[in-house]
Amino acid sequence: MASSSTLDYSKPFSQLLKEATKDIHDTISKSEGAKALTSGTLERDEYVRYLIMLWYLYITLENALDAHANHPALAPTYNPSVLARAPLISADISSLLQTTAWASHPLHLSMHPLPKPLLDYIARIQAIAGSDDPTPLLAHSYLRYLGDLSGGQIIKRTILKAYQLQDHAVTSYDFPKPGGPAGEIADQGDILKLKNIFKERMDESIITPEAKRLVFEETKLAYRFNAQLLNLIRPPPVQINDTPAKGLAEVLAPPGPPLLGVGVGLFLVHTYLMYASRTNTSLGCNFLSLFGNRGLPISA
Numbered sequence: 001m002a003s004s005s006t007l008d009y010s011k012p013f014s015q016l017l018k019e020a021t022k023d024i025h026d027t028i029s030k031s032e033g034a035k036a037l038t039s040g041t042l043e044r045d046e047y048v049r050y051l052i053m054l055w056y057l058y059i060t061l062e063n064a065l066d067a068h069a070n071h072p073a074l075a076p077t078y079n080p081s082v083l084a085r086a087p088l089i090s091a092d093i094s095s096l097l098q099t100t101a102w103a104s105h106p107l108h109l110s111m112h113p114l115p116k117p118l119l120d121y122i123a124r125i126q127a128i129a130g131s132d133d134p135t136p137l138l139a140h141s142y143l144r145y146l147g148d149l150s151g152g153q154i155i156k157r158t159i160l161k162a163y164q165l166q167d168h169a170v171t172s173y174d175f176p177k178p179g180g181p182a183g184e185i186a187d188q189g190d191i192l193k194l195k196n197i198f199k200e201r202m203d204e205s206i207i208t209p210e211a212k213r214l215v216f217e218e219t220k221l222a223y224r225f226n227a228q229l230l231n232l233i234r235p236p237p238v239q240i241n242d243t244p245a246k247g248l249a250e251v252l253a254p255p256g257p258p259l260l261g262v263g264v265g266l267f268l269v270h271t272y273l274m275y276a277s278r279t280n281t282s283l284g285c286n287f288l289s290l291f292g293n294r295g296l297p298i299s300a
């Protein structure tokens with residue numbers, strides 16, 4: 001994988017970034033979690049769990065971007081009316097769970113305490129947002145939004161087919177048509193335009209070698225956080241004839257017993273339920289209060 005000392009800083013930043021992170025991207029996109037998402041073999045509830053994790057991620061990222069909307073490194077790509085994902089993801093979760101009050105749905109409640117890799121990712125974004133220099137937030141918006149505009153479009157087609165959904169239940173990967181009337185969705189050509197616009201603006205805002213290095217390093221870290229999120233997906237049981245793909249966790253972290261993650265999750269949920277029943281605590285999650293004015297759709 002490229003290191004910041006071998007980067008060609010004379011290249012436009014978007015080109016440099018794409019080339020320097022190609023290997024890590026390609027490894028992630030072949031991980032077990034990514035395969036399950038793009039093959040349509042994931043159980044529906046498992047897909048909803050993943051969407052809920054993404055909601056927590058985006059609400060954190062988008063609050064952070066709002067807070068620094070005028071920062072010179074972030075302002076050019078700040079475009080919530082086109083890019084913001086949290087409201088769309090929330091709407092998809094509502095459609096899939098058939099309730100707008102999904103915060104109190106058992107599937108969501110069973111996810112608390114939230115998995116550590118997700119909490120670590122959120123904590124990283126909040127730490128950058130609270131620091132003197134929020135420039136590295138650009139790495140997180142680049143990774144998520146360009147990812148949604150690229151692989152996300154493949155995932156959308158798979159999900160629509162796999163769960164036999166209507167378009168309105170898979171809006172998380174939709175973007176408005178640039179210059180089109182309200183409500184019109186971008187087609188493939190528009191999606192390419194949106195990607196190019198994001199990249200051009202990134203090239204305008206990240207110019208110095210130091211800024212390039214900073215965002216490049218953060219992008220590598222952000223890829224690792226995303227690999228860990230994908231690793232939280234519980235794929236369907238492997239069929240005898242399947243050839244197991246190399247999971248990213250095997251590449252980035254030492255291997256552990258395969259059931260450990262599930263075991264620890266069950267233990268944590270069990271402990272939380274014991275605690276809640278002893279203290280008569282409601283299963284509503286205080287963590288949600290951290291998310292400010294975009295909060296959860298508690299009721300319709």
Ligand code: HEM
Nearest residue numbers: 018025028029034037038142143144146147150151154226
């Ligand atoms: C789930 C499996 C995935 C597939 C099938 C996939 C596929 C793709 C494809 C086809 C492209 C377009 C490459 C191009 O325009 O030249 C792309 C780009 C991209 N993907 Fe993925 N991807 C996956 C996972 C991810 C993940 C997990 C992330 C990170 C969150 C991600 C982030 C990106 C980014 C940032 C780009 C834009 C690269 C650039 O042009 O600068 N992808 N992906």
